[in-house]
Amino acid sequence: MSSSQDVQKLVKSKLRGYKFIIVSNREPYLHMHTPDGVRVKTPAGGLTAALDPLMQATGGTWVAGGSGDADRECVDKQNRCRVPPDKPKYVLKRVWMSKDEVDKFYFGFSNQTLWPLCHNVFREPVFEESFWEGYKHSNALYAEAIKQETRGIDKAFIWFHDYHLALAPKMVRNDTWKKQKLVLAQFWHIPWPTRDIFALLPWAEEVLEGMLANDLIGFHLPSYCVNFLASVENVMRIKADYRRFNVKYQGRTIQVKPFPISVDFDAIDKIARVPGVKQEMKRVRAPQYIPYKYIGVGVDRIDYTKGIIQRFRAIDRFLEKYPEYQNNFVFVEAGAPSRNRIPAYMELNEEISKIVGKINWKYLRGYWKPIIYIEGKLDLNRLFALYRTADVCIVSPIQDGMNLVAKEFIAANVGSTGVLMLSKFAGATEELKGAVIVNPYDVEGFADAIRNTLEMPPKEKRRRMKNLRDNVKKNNVFKWLSDFICESAKFIS
């Protein structure tokens, strides 16, 4: 399976006659006011990037929360618009929430309760009744939007995404399943914690009941599936089948299965070769930008799970321990701001600017400083130029469901000259065997790994990168999509 056209054919053959609906909190296109009029933007993050090519190929409807400040001006009476705006291929149906609703649903329960809980409580989750009430209420808004989109239709395949929508599957099934043929599936894009951590959640049973309304539940890794089944056993006192990876509930068998998400390798490989990227590669190396021998790169959504602070500590130690790299090595970190209303994220932003300031001041020499911190999403040519020029890309989460930056870097490293350094706590580590693996908490080991990577012979770099590229090319996003769709299709009678 190598292209969106292949997946299109698969969806048509497997889901014949079923309306195809994707549901997520994050929308793939936002309409924003700018001084030049309304412009369309795409969000940071892997979910929308992975699913948009599929929707463009298959058509159908994507139900998502409207979050652009011009979104309401760009929809019809049913709150729909066709996207991508320049070449419409599918319907985007927007769900509206007030600021208070967003506060409780998105900034509250989703990102201050479930997010830290599922990332093994690296920040203490907030267990707040009003967040929970807001989460239920907003899930009902999504369920209502889905009902509107399935009205008068007798068959639909509804694919829920992520931890924002744990309750919506049950709401949809309760209301409509007797009249319609529905296949409900959910992909959980973040880790599932151990059963003891999940049991901390005061509403653990309701969350699981909501999810068990699905026919299929997907996670990135087998270990997350095992943790989920163990949570079901622990909280709901139902026996799970660990051999078949399923559980029986209310007369249905719910399949739980790993599907490691990936990127569109061929598309990224192609973009990385365009003339604009090549020009930008020259600019990156120009005397007024980065004329130094070694370049490292990091690209993240600013989140405490991404291990950005740990990465900077390791860079500090590396320069201290191996002073010959001072004035010779520059690390470019591009951080896209995220979830800024949440105190933990505000604190992290401050912490990042403090540590960058401290390290840069410590080593500052003339024009050279070790860290270039760019706040925001990089222009595509600049991003791909950095991926192609960098000696090392450091992806060092302290906990991450998968991490698509790692796979994006591999697909863009067309010259096989760079090395991927990957945290042992990223889901991607299970697959990406040619990466240099680090423990982000082991400052000494991490610093040594940076040095060893920069000194790695070109032949070894090429060998590793070739393995990685072969792997990501084969296990691309279309494989993820087709595996998920084939498994879902088993529920079509």
Ligand code: F6P
């Ligand atoms: O990693 C989990 C996830 O929800 C992704 O699916 C998504 O791409 C990313 O986080 C972005 O999060 P948000 O929608 O909060 O910006």
